Amino acid sequence: MSTPSLLILAGDGIGPEVMAEVRRIIDWFGSKRGIAFEVSEDLVGGAAYDAHGVPLSDATMARAQEVDAVLLGAVGGPKYDALDFSVKPERGLLRLRKEMDLFANLRPAQCFDALADFSSLKREVVAGLDIMIVRELTSGVYFGEPRGIHKEGNERVGINTQRYTESEIARVARAAFDLARKRAGRVCSMEKANVMESGVLWRQVVQEVHDADYPEIALSHMYADNGAMQLVRAPKQFDVIVTDNLFGDVLSDCAAMLTGSLGMLPSASLGLPMENGRPRALYEPVHGSAPDIAGQGKANPIACILSFAMALRYSFDMGDEAARVERAVESVLADGLRTADLMGPEGGTPVSTSGMGDAVLAALD
Ligand code: NAI
Ligand code: MG
Numbered sequence: 286m287s288t289p290s291l292l293i294l295a296g297d298g299i300g301p302e303v304m305a306e307v308r309r310i311i312d313w314f315g316s317k318r319g320i321a322f323e324v325s326e327d328l329v330g331g332a333a334y335d336a337h338g339v340p341l342s343d344a345t346m347a348r349a350q351e352v353d354a355v356l357l358g359a360v361g362g363p364k365y366d367a368l369d370f371s372v373k374p375e376r377g378l379l380r381l382r383k384e385m386d387l388f389a390n391l392r393p394a395q396c397f398d399a400l401a402d403f404s405s406l407k408r409e410v411v412a413g414l415d416i417m418i419v420r421e422l423t424s425g426v427y428f429g430e431p432r433g434i435h436k437e438g439n440e441r442v443g444i445n446t447q448r449y450t451e452s453e454i455a456r457v458a459r460a461a462f463d464l465a466r467k468r469a470g471r472v473c474s475m476e477k478a479n480v481m482e483s484g485v486l487w488r489q490v491v492q493e494v495h496d497a498d499y500p501e502i503a504l505s506h507m508y509a510d511n512g513a514m515q516l517v518r519a520p521k522q523f524d525v526i527v528t529d530n531l532f533g534d535v536l537s538d539c540a541a542m543l544t545g546s547l548g549m550l551p552s553a554s555l556g557l558p559m560e561n562g563r564p565r566a567l568y569e570p571v572h573g574s575a576p577d578i579a580g581q582g583k584a585n586p587i588a589c590i591l592s593f594a595m596a597l598r599y600s601f602d603m604g605d606e607a608a609r610v611e612r613a614v615e616s617v618l619a620d621g622l623r624t625a626d627l628m629g630p631e632g633g634t635p636v637s638t639s640g641m642g643d644a645v646l647a648a649l650d
Pocket of ligand 2: 535538
């Protein structure tokens with residue numbers, strides 16, 4: 286295969302700060318492991334608006350469609366709050382997701398042993414936790430028509446429509462089953478088939494895809510409200526969870542917090558395979574631009590670093606190299622190094638953004 290190509294869109298606020306640490310890790314792979322990436326950088330969000338008057342230029346969009354993977358930092362900030370909706374920084378990210386048709390949003394919730402006491406749940410409930418939530422990202426109630434607010438008689442009515450086609454359900458189900466094959470081999474599908482027709486169809490299609498092509502995967506179905514309870518009661522029962530856009534939004538945030546800080550959470554958004562067989566893909570930390578700490582060297586770069594590890598695994602089939610990065614992060618945490626967001630009552634050695642980057646690089650060596 287050709288040299289893997291990456292487009293880095295660092296964005297706003299702490300985006301460029303955390304991405305700088307990822308750049309160092311990419312360089313480490315080139316110099317120490319002989320794995321070279323063709324890296325280009327461009328603007329997104331407020332940074333792109335400042336330069337071009339739009340949160341994502343057509344040229345950047347075209348570049349994103351050409352590369353093997355996009356790495357994004359974060360977008361937005363108070364400076365842009367008053368902008369018209371059509372040019373808000375977030376629109377840059379939405380355009381990328383839409384035009385790349387990134388329908389499967391992967392949100393791992395993994396508990397590093399060193400942070401188990403940092404969770405709001407008991408250590409024994411979360412220690413060793415490793416689940417993957419696959420959220421449908423391009424359809425469902427956030428996009429369905431009709432939508433809007435209108436007048437009926439003398440009161441206002443707000444409307445959104447939950448709408449899923451068979452093919453939309455089938456492709457995200459496949460993404461979940463493919464992941465489960467490389468993990469513990471279990472998928473739990475969540476919907477509300479008891480009260481929603483779209484949920485009935487969801488359950489049927491997921492089951493059909495399973496029976497036809499993934500009979501070896503252990504598939505279960507759960508109502509999403511029960512799923513929320515199970516996630517905080519006994520999260521280790523899950524391996525892969527697949528669910529729709531709305532439930533996935535809520536359940537993935539809930540699962541994420543089982544493991545501690547926003548500064549630790551990576552994500553991947555995947556689309557259909559390109560001609561070279563690699564999926565269209567965008568990797569980004571779950572957190573935003575954190576204007577409250579931007580420019581102070583306080584940001585935790587681990588979410589962004591782990592997002593790069595996901596790129597190694599899911600775009601470049603370098604699972605061993607991804608695990609190498611994850612082990613480095615784990616050992617740094619075990620050594621007690623803590624950015625401010627990870628500083629709990631049990632204490633630790635305070636480090637800055639670049640201090641955390643230094644430590645991860647040293648652990649990689
Ligand atoms: P946020 O995720 O930026 O920050 C929430 C809190 O978590 C803040 O106290 C922040 O300091 C802390 N935090 C976040 N990431 C951290 C890290 N890596 N290390 C240490 N602490 C961290 O969410 P908020 O404050 O709601 O939004 C701020 C801006 O970011 C807004 O303009 C919002 O629209 C945008 N945003 C962008 C996202 C994206 O680019 N995907 C996602 C969420 C928000
Ligand atoms: Mg959310």
